[in-house]
Amino acid sequence: MTCHEEVLEAAISIIKTKGVNEFTPSEVIQYLKKQNTTYKESTIRTHIISRCCINAPPHHAKRYEYFERIGSGLYKVIGY
Secondary structure: OOHHHHHHHHHHHHHHHHOOOOEOHHHHHHHHHHOOOOOOHHHHHHHHHHHOEOOOOOOOOOOOOOEEEEEOOEEEEOOO
C-alpha cells in the first residue's frame, strides 16, 4: 500500500473511533506505527500537511485531495 493510502486509511479509522471528523498528524503517526508502517514519520507528516491537503500550497507535482486543514495542526477528511 502506498503512503497516501495508508495515511487516508488511518485518518478514517481515527475519525470513526473518535466520532468526530478531525485528527492531528501525531494521531495518524501513532496509529501507523502501531500498524508497523514502513514509512518514516517525516514522510507521513508530509503527506498529511502538504501532499494530501487541499488547502496547502502546491509544492508537489502529484497531490491527493483527501484532507482539509481546519485549524492549527488539525485536519478533517473531505467527504466524511
